[in-house]
Structures are given as structure tokens and as C-alpha cells.
């Protein structure tokens with residue numbers, strides 16, 4: 001068994017309750033903040049008063065206190081404070097959650113888009129759109145003005161991979177609404193859907209349309225969301241939520257703040273690949289597609305942010321699937337779970353082989369023949385191709401992975417097919433002109449799943465297309 005999974009299985013249920021050190025909080029100078037802020041911002045103070053932090057004696061200053069040397073430190077009513085309470089600051093008391101969150105794909109969400117797709121935001125929209133859209137989900141790079149105040153072009157922001165003034169990544173209040181910071185609230189699907197909804201990651205819509213979503217709504221009162229521990233199969237059985245499958249404890253599988261750990265595929269790329277998970281000695285992680293060179297233990301590797309790390313362990317895709325399946329097995333049988341996973345994987349493989357590979361090959365050939373400019377999004381077919389994998393392609397794959405037949409087909413693969421046959425191919429042929437045979441047809445003719453195109457007799461009767469007798 002790989003180190004990763006054996007690590008995952010070592011402790012029953014929630015990982016060991018970390019003993020918090022009470023000498024870390026209860027700073028008396030923090031009492032003054034409350035009395036004044038009860039007037040200055042009464043809603044905020046009231047939320048804190050109802051929180052687990054208040055109950056445990058953790059006050060405003062315990063979180064907001066700063067060192068004078070911090071880039072965002074400011075003197076406020078006689079105390080040195082910072083407005084941003086970063087994951088690193090929370091990590092002073094919650095080290096386990098901090099380390100898992102820093103090592104997750106969530107923490108990389110800003111780093112990822114900084115290097116990719118600026119044209120989508122800047123050309124199609126305009127640079128101001130980044131702050132109001134991409135960055136609200138992915139995170140911003142928060143800048144500090146001279147007096148310790150935060151640059152309003154980059155904050156407010158609670159994006160999932162925000163780069164904080166202290167260098168730490170992300171924002172714990174992305175999921176834990178402030179100032180309640182409740183775990184019951186974060187167990188709700190609603191904690192995720194601000195970002196996981198819409199064309200490219202329609203997980204909200206998919207969950208709601210699934211049998212799990214149906215039962216969650218009907219049996220929410222049996223979900224035991226307020227429980228101190230929340231282990232699927234023990235503390236609740238009515239239905240799984242996003243958190244159950246991607247973060248929650250189930251049987252012997254402990255909970256984790258690393259949301260990507262249990263996922264095999266890259267479902268949001270032009271062509272999906274199974275992914276290895278490389279875990280570094282310093283806790284950071286990196287996903288590598290199955291066709292990359294997979295490093296050995298002890299090897300050194302450059303990561304997304306440019307730093308070099310030493311490999312501690314590598315989890316192959318099968319181990320990640322095993323972890324996800326352990327969640328299902330709390331409520332379903334083995335054969336049921338395997339059967340479902342087979343159906344899901346088959347949809348991803350179909351998408352890859354029939355649409356994703358051929359479309360990408362055709363686009364590559366059109367660029368190579370200089371029939372398209374290298375500038376993205378200045379030609380209609382670039383939108384057609386983008387939507388093929390990013391919108392309908394993502395809906396089909398996400399729909400199949402999370403049990404919504406509507407999204408797998410009507411909102412997903414059906415639209416992929418319609419786009420491919422009725423927009424993408426005609427546009428590609430028109431652009432290729434006299435070279436269509438080599439740039440387009442040669443690619444399509446190699447794919448068995450497109451052979452029906454050459455056999456119109458076979459289906460003409462079905463939909464009434466052939467006239468009166470059709471149905």
C-alpha cells in the first residue's frame with residue numbers, strides 16, 4: 001500500500017484531535033476591540049459572539065494581531081493589527097488544517113491562472129474583470145499600500161488560492177464564513193457553490209440533480225451537521241454532500257482539507273488525463289499526468305510556483321480512486337461502486353477518443369498551416385473549440401462523475417456532439433478550404449466512432465427526418 005493511502009488510513013475517523021494550546025489566546029487587550037466594534041460594526045461582532053471562538057475565549061486580537069515587521073501591519077487604537085488573518089495566522093492554532101490546505105490544489109488556484117489564459121480575461125472582457133470575477137474564485141495577489149492598508153484593486157477578496165501579504169496561499173474564510181467560522185456551515189454544499197457552479201464547474205447544478213442531492217434536501221434534518229465529528233456511515237447516512245466525498249471522514253478514511261486528494265482525472269482540461277499525486281517532504285503537492293515522467297522518492301522537482309521540492313511519496317491514480325471508493329462503501333456495495341466508476345471512466349474515455357483528441361489535432365493542424373492567427377479568441381472557431389471542452393465537455397464529464405444523467409447527456413455530451421458535428425467540423429472545413437482532406441477528414445476518418453457519418457441509411461428513419469414514415 002502506498003505511503004499516501006496508508007497515511008490516510010492510519011487513524012480512525014477524523015484525524016487525531018489536535019490539542020490546542022490555550023496560552024495562544026485570550027489576550028486581554030482584545031476585550032477593547034469588542035466593546036467598540038459592537039457599535040462600529042455590530043453585525044460582525046455579533047457573529048463572533050455566537051462562534052466557537054468566542055465560546056473558547058478566542059478574541060479579535062488573538063486573530064488580528066500582527067508583528068510590526070509584517071507588510072500589512074498597522075497601528076489601530078493602540079494595537080498592532082492586520083486586517084487579513086491569513087491561513088498562516090489561523091495555522092498558529094490549527095496547524096493540521098493549515099498544512100493540508102496549503103498542500104491542496106485549492107492553494108494553487110491563483111498560481112495556475114496567472115500563467116494561463118490571461119487573454120480570456122483581458123481580451124474578451126477587460127483587466128478590471130479579473131478582480132471582479134476570476135480573482136473572486138481563484139484569488140488575487142493582495143497588495144499592501146504604504147500605511148499597511150490593503151490595495152482596493154486587490155481586496156476585498158476571499159479567493160481559494162489568494163496570495164497573502166505573508167506569502168501563504170488561500171483564504172480560510174472562502175468556506176468558513178466569517179465571523180462565525182463554523183464547521184457545520186462548511187459541511188453544507190452551499191459552502192462550495194459560489195465557485196463550483198456555472199458552465200465550467202457545474203457541481204452545484206449536478207449535485208442538485210442527482211439522487212444524492214434529492215435525498216439531502218429531503219433528509220437534511222437527519223444529516224447531523226452540528227455534530228462534533230462527522231463520519232459518514234456513523235454520524236450520518238441519509239446522503240453524501242460535496243464535503244463527504246471530497247473532504248469528509250468515512251469509516252477509516254480521515255477527513256482532510258486537501259480537496260483534490262481523492263480525484264483521479266483532470267476533468268477540466270481539453271483532454272482528460274489520469275493523474276499521479278506527488279507529495280513533497282515539505283508537504284506541498286503536485287499533480288502529474290499519467291504520460292509524464294513519474295519521479296522516484298527522493299528526486300528533486302520544480303513546482304508550479306518555481307520552488308524546488310524533494311519527493312516524499314507518489315500516489316498513483318488507483319490509490320486515489322481507492323480512497324474515493326472508501327467513501328462510497330460506507331453506503332453502497334462494492335460491486336455497485338465499481339460498476340458506477342466503470343461507467344464514469346468510460347464516459348471520460350469516450351469524450352477523449354471521439355471529440356477531445358480529434359478536435360485538438362485539427363486545431364493544431366490549422367495553427368501549423370497558419371490558417372489561424374496564434375492569438376487566442378480572435379476567430380470564431382477558437383470559441384467553438386473552447387466551449388467544446390471547457391463548457392459542454394466539462395458538464396458531460398462532471399455530470400457522469402457525480403451522478404446527474406441530465407448533465408452527462410442533455411447538458412453535456414449531447415451538446416458536445418452538436419457542437420462538434422454542426423459547428424466545429426463545418427468551421428474547420430471552411431477554414432481549411434482545399435486542404436480539408438488532410439487537415440480535417442484525415443483526422444476524422446481514423447476514429448471509429450465517427451464512421452456512422454459514412455452510413456446515413458442506418459439512422460435516417462429514426463427521428464422522422466426521412467419524411468412521413470420516419471416514426
Ligand code: HEC
Pocket residue numbers: 029030032033034036037040060061064065076077079081082083149150
Ligand atoms: C475606539 C473604537 C475601536 C476600537 C477600540 C477598535 N476598533 Fe477596529 N475599527 C474601528 C472603526 C470605527 C473602524 C472602521 C474604520 C474605517 O472605516 O476605516 C475599525 C476598523 C477595523 C478593521 C478594518 C481595518 C481596515 O480598514 O482594513 C479591523 C481589522 C479592526 N478594526 C480590528 C480591530 C481590532 C482587532 C481591535 C482591537 C485590537 C480594534 N479594531 C479596536 C473602531 C475601533
Ligand code: HEC
Pocket residue numbers: 033034037041044045048053058059060061062063064083084085086157158171173178179181
Ligand atoms: C478566528 C479569527 C478571527 C477572529 C476571532 C476575528 N476575526 Fe476579524 N477577520 C478574520 C478574517 C479571516 C477576516 C477576513 C480578512 C481577509 O482575510 O480578507 C477578518 C476580517 C475582519 C474585518 C474586515 C472585513 C470586513 O468585513 O469589514 C474586520 C473589521 C474585523 N475582521 C474585525 C474583527 C473584530 C472586531 C473581531 C472581534 C469581535 C474579529 N474581527 C475577530 C478573522 C478573525
Ligand code: HEC
Pocket residue numbers: 112113116117118120121130133134135136137138194195196197198200201267268269
Ligand atoms: C465562479 C467561480 C470562477 C470564476 C469566476 C472563474 N473560475 Fe476558473 N475555475 C473555477 C473552478 C471551480 C475551477 C475548477 C474546475 C474543476 O477542476 O472542476 C476552475 C478552473 C480553471 C482553470 C483550470 C485549472 C486547472 O485545474 O487546470 C483555469 C485555467 C481557470 N479556471 C481560469 C479562469 C480565468 C482566467 C477566469 C476569469 C476569466 C476564471 N477562471 C474565472 C472557478 C472560477
Ligand code: HEC
Pocket residue numbers: 014087088090091094097098101171172173174175176183184186187191228229230243247248249255257259
Ligand atoms: C474548501 C473549504 C474549506 C476551506 C478552504 C477551509 N475549510 Fe476548514 N473545514 C471545512 C469543512 C467542510 C469542515 C468540516 C469537516 C468535517 O467535519 O468533516 C472544516 C472543519 C474545520 C475545522 C474543525 C476541525 C475539527 O476537527 O473539528 C477547523 C479548525 C478548520 N476547518 C480550520 C480551517 C482553517 C484554519 C482553514 C484555512 C487554513 C480552513 N479550515 C479552510 C472546509 C474548509
Ligand code: HEC
Pocket residue numbers: 020024025052053056058062063085086089090091092093094172173176181182183184
Ligand atoms: C488563537 C488561536 C486560534 C486562532 C488564531 C484561530 N482559531 Fe479557530 N479555534 C480555536 C479554538 C480554541 C477553537 C475551539 C476548539 C474546540 O471547540 O474544540 C477553534 C475552533 C475553530 C473551528 C471549529 C468551529 C466549530 O464549529 O466547532 C473552525 C472552523 C475554526 N476554528 C477556524 C479558524 C479559522 C478559519 C481561523 C483563522 C481565520 C482560526 N480558526 C483561527 C483557536 C483559534
Ligand code: HEC
Pocket residue numbers: 105106107108109112136137138158159160174175186191192193194195196242243246247259260261263266
Ligand atoms: C472561493 C472559491 C472556491 C470555493 C469556496 C471552493 N472551491 Fe473548490 N476549487 C476552486 C477552484 C478555483 C478550483 C481549481 C483550482 C485548481 O485547479 O488549482 C477548485 C478545485 C476543486 C476541486 C478539484 C480538485 C482537483 O482534483 O483538481 C475539488 C474536488 C473542489 N475544488 C472541491 C471543493 C469543495 C468540496 C468545496 C466546498 C467545501 C470547494 N471546493 C470550495 C474554487 C473554490
Ligand code: HEC
Pocket residue numbers: 189192193196201203204207212240241242243244245246262263264265266267268321324398401402
Ligand atoms: C457521491 C460523491 C460526490 C459528491 C456528493 C460530490 N462529488 Fe465531486 N466528484 C466525485 C467524484 C467520484 C469525482 C470524479 C473524481 C475522479 O476524477 O476520479 C468528482 C469530481 C469533482 C470535481 C472535478 C475534479 C477534477 O478532477 O477536475 C469537482 C470540482 C467536484 N467534484 C466538486 C464537487 C462539489 C462542489 C460538490 C457538491 C456541490 C461535489 N463535488 C459533490 C464525487 C462526489
Ligand code: HEC
Pocket residue numbers: 211212215232233236237238239240244245324325327328329330331332337340341403
Ligand atoms: C452517506 C451515504 C452515501 C454515500 C457516502 C454515497 N452514497 Fe450514493 N446513494 C446514497 C443513497 C441513500 C442513495 C439512494 C439510493 C436509492 O434510493 O436508490 C444513493 C444513490 C446513488 C446512486 C444512484 C443509484 C440509483 O439506483 O439510481 C449512485 C450511482 C450512487 N449513489 C453512487 C455513489 C458513489 C459512486 C459514491 C461514492 C463516490 C456514493 N454514491 C456515496 C447514499 C450514499
